Amino acid sequence: MKTQEKIESGQYHHIPLSEELVLLLYTDFCGEIVPDWTGRWRSVDMQVGEHTPPSYFLVPQNMRNYVLDLQERLKESLSIDQTLSVMAFAEGRLLSIHPFHDFNGRLNLPPVNLLPQKESEVESYLSALRAVDHHDYQLLGEVWKRRLESDFER
Numbered sequence: 001m002k003t004q005e006k007i008e009s010g011q012y013h014h015i016p017l018s019e020e021l022v023l024l025l026y027t028d029f030c031g032e033i034v035p036d037w038t039g040r041w042r043s044v045d046m047q048v049g050e051h052t053p054p055s056y057f058l059v060p061q062n063m064r065n066y067v068l069d070l071q072e073r074l075k076e077s078l079s080i081d082q083t084l085s086v087m088a089f090a091e092g093r094l095l096s097i098h099p100f101h102d103f104n105g106r107l108n109l110p111p112v113n114l115l116p117q118k119e120s121e122v123e124s125y126l127s128a129l130r131a132v133d134h135h136d137y138q139l140l141g142e143v144w145k146r147r148l149e150s151d152f153e154r
Helices: 003-008 019-030 056-073 080-097 119-132 138-153
Strands: none
Touching: 003 019, 019 056, 056 080, 080 119, 080 138, 119 138
């Protein structure tokens, strides 16, 4: 069963939000593609465009802090704007940490278009990711809003 179907059917609901859940989702999603890299954080330093993620040996600590922060943000009932903000944080911070080895282009992404579909959207998305590097998630929240609105229009 595909990871998205497992999520939708509730197969992960019994697992608390944790670093272990992130690793499990990554393993389920990517295990067949990159079996040597699943179940663990990246083990090398890397550069992603203009962004330098934390050194590989800091990834476990950064992921622990990420999960604790996300748990705190999800404690209360959220408005639409707050939900968009949490989604922007969840994506942006995870991408900023870049906890896994890089293998772009090998996956079929879920239905929500995570990457800009038009050339005119690319700079907006990259600007939002640069803002995330400075802990500003507002622009990425706006990107999420556009993503969801375009999916509902289909």
